[in-house]
Amino acid sequence: MNPTIKDVAKKANVSTATVSRILNGLPGYSEETKKRVLKVIEELGYQPNAVARGLVSRKTKTLGVLLPNVSSLFAAEILNGIEDTAHESDHSVIVCNTDSNGIRTIKYLQVLNEKRVDGIIFTSEVLKKEYYDAMIEMDIPIVLISTASYRYPLPYVKVDDKHAAYSATEFLIMNGHERIAMISGTKDDPIAGVPRVEGYKQALRDYGLMVDEQRITYGIDFGYKTGMMGMEQIINEMHDITAVFAASDEIAIGALSVANKHGWKVPDDISIIGYDNLKVAEMSIPPLTTVAQPLYEMGEIATKMLFKMINTGQTVESRIIPHKIIERQSVKRIEQ
Missing domain, CATH: 3.40.50.2300 (Response regulator)
Structure with a gap:
């Protein structure tokens, strides 16, 4: 039988309310109590949700993806590459439809911070100063797709x-x-x-x-x-x-x-x-x-870059992805 929050509270000699407050990052307990509860959580293997796992391991196995238009075919191709790669590594993806709106982007960054995501993929949008400042405050790895910034030193994946x-x-x-x-x-x-x-x-x-x-x-x-x-x-x-x-x-x-x-x-x-x-x-x-543009591959590559940063704590090199002409039937040759 899986351990419950009551099992954690009993072994740590605290109330279930205290365990809940610690799991949700609320105040009202000492640092010593927090350490004791987290140790018991780890010993019992108690995993109520991603937040609890993150408090123990410092990782939630969750990635945040910000896209200006989730419904576009362009976004769908990239997102498929991201999600397939993330799920292969047992990670979940939180998709945020920013709608190219500064206020919505900032709000989503606040949500991702509260969810304690392990990293962020920021896609096809101008990286404004307020976005960058909010991301740096989160102190987690970030990779850009189909955008780049000369002002802010974040790795990117894009074509020229x-x-x-x-x-x-x-x-x-x-x-x-x-x-x-x-x-x-x-x-x-x-x-x-x-x-x-x-x-x-x-x-x-x-x-x-x-x-x-x-x-x-x-x-x-x-x-x-x-x-x-x-x-x-x-x-x-x-x-x-x-x-x-x-x-x-x-x-x-x-x-x-x-x-x-x-x-x-x-x-x-x-x-x-x-x-x-x-x-x-x-x-x-x-x-x-x-x-x-190899959109699926761009999502895949960016996610692998993000995992490398999460796992090693090191920065990665940006990638310019080759493009090519796909010739079908909509262009006629004009003989001179």
């Missing part, structure tokens, strides 16, 4: 977004396209917005093509509706365009749907290349050519 966007644009150029539009996400987004636009522009410049700001459309995020709005603008205002670089696969799928609505055939009338290589890219009509 500028280089990946360059590769996508270069692929279109090498297939004979010279009049290329881009549908980006939020204009001033420093994570996936600015670097991908810069990569697109750099590729055009390097191949002697004109950089026209009017050929870049921006949206509210990197989702389906942004792709729809951007493609509407391209169809209505940019009649000479032969190809579109979409800054995410969800944007690309939105663009495909609008092209189809207007009777434009992809890739015969216009070519589209995406970014991410989400599972939905294989299912679209036509199947989407895209630049691949």
Whole structure:
């Protein structure tokens, strides 16, 4: 029979209320009493919950993951990699949907601190000073995914977004396209917005093509509706365009749907290349050519990095993950 809180209280010669207060970190007992109770917990193997285990071992076998949009396909791929890797090591995952909201992020960090998580994975969001300060106060390992900070020295796992966007644009150029539009996400987004636009522009410049700001459309995020709005603008205002670089696969799928609505055939009338290589890219009509981020692997690698930091107390090196073009059927070659 598993030991109970009454067994702990009896052997430690204290009340069950005292044991409960110690387990929940409440005041009202001496340091000597706390040590005695924790020793009895360890001796009896009493494990009421993760908090109690954490008080004994100083670990709760729980990780916190902060994501700005849990419902996105992008987040789902990363989260699968994190959760599979965590569960292989008998760890649980607390997922926090921050919604790119500073107040919500801070509140979730407070919750994770109260839950005494062993480490945090912070994903695809700008690392603000208040977030960093709250994390450092927790004194636990932290790894970033699909974001990085030059100001704050935290290890990260990501692709080189500028280089990946360059590769996508270069692929279109090498297939004979010279009049290329881009549908980006939020204009001033420093994570996936600015670097991908810069990569697109750099590729055009390097191949002697004109950089026209009017050929870049921006949206509210990197989702389906942004792709729809951007493609509407391209169809209505940019009649000479032969190809579109979409800054995410969800944007690309939105663009495909609008092209189809207007009777434009992809890739015969216009070519589209995406970014991410989400599972939905294989299912679209036509199947989407895209630049691949290995999102599942990024989640897996980041979790293993976090475990290494938890187990050794040492920092780890950041990882830039290679990207590659996945060629399907949404880009047509134009013979010069």
